[in-house]
Amino acid sequence: MSKAFLRESDVEPEPTVVRPVLLAPGAKxxxxxxxxxxxxxxxxxxxxxxxxxxxxxxxxxxxxxxxxxxxxxxxxxxxxxxxxxxxxSPAPDRSIVRFGAKVTVKEEDGTTSTYRIVGIDETEFYTGGISFQSPLAQALLGASVGDRIQFQSPAGPRQLEIQLIE
Missing domain, CATH: 1.10.287.180 (Transcription elongation factor, GreA/GreB, N-terminal domain)
Known part of the structure; x- marks a missing residue:
């Protein structure tokens, strides 16, 4: 039966959409x-x-x-x-990748990408905002310009060279 022929009180409410919990209990x-x-x-x-x-x-x-x-x-x-x-914001010392930093990296094929390490609630695929919990961010944190980092991506192991820290 179409909802158009039901009273509002007869219509079951839509289930509440629950977003997956991305933080472990007690995690900051x-x-x-x-x-x-x-x-x-x-x-x-x-x-x-x-x-x-x-x-x-x-x-x-x-x-x-x-x-x-x-x-x-x-x-x-x-x-x-x-x-x-x-x-x-990270300290003026831009020599080490920290939370909130914008990092430009060079791929093995020579292409460059820029990422910003942010909290899980502000990740944005299209602007390069990556969660500090992601494998890429974990590999970048603490690294310096010129360092080559390795991490496991969904497509397999990758190696990147840090070009710039902003």
């Missing part, structure tokens, strides 16, 4: 200053722009679902921000 959640600022901005936008816009259409079932998703994301952001340890 780290954020860069920029990442914390972006999450604060997202939370503020959800509260002041998106929620009020949806609240006006709360009689609509689709709007209710969207409002529920929005509220879940807001709670998730509050939890992240409440439990995160914000790490300030």
């Amino acid at each position: 959640r780290y954020l860069t200053e920029a990442g914390a600022e972006r999450l604060h901005e997202e939370l503020n936008r959800l509260r002041t722009v998106e929620r009020p816009a949806l609240a006006g259409a709360a009689a609509d079932l689709d709007a209710k679902r969207e409002l529920r998703k929005l509220d879940e994301r807001a709670r998730e952001l509050q939890q992240i921000l409440a439990t995160a340890e914000i790490i300030s």
Whole structure:
């Protein structure tokens, strides 16, 4: 039977989407200053722009679902921000890769890539933000310009040379 012919009270709520836990129990959640600022901005936008816009259409079932998703994301952001340890930018000494650093590496085939080592809640594939827990970040942390690092990628072992630390 189509949901169009059911009363709202007869429709079962959609199951809550639970994101996988990426941190081990008791592990610290780290954020860069920029990442914390972006999450604060997202939370503020959800509260002041998106929620009020949806609240006006709360009689609509689709709007209710969207409002529920929005509220879940807001709670998730509050939890992240409440439990995160914000790490300030790396010291001016750019000779060693640290949390928050932007690192340019050269592949064995000569291509270069740039990565920024960030917390798990601010990883961004398209901008090169990689989690400090990733195999690549673990191999980069503590290395210096000119060092060759090896790590196990999903495609197999890789070797990279550090070109620049920003």
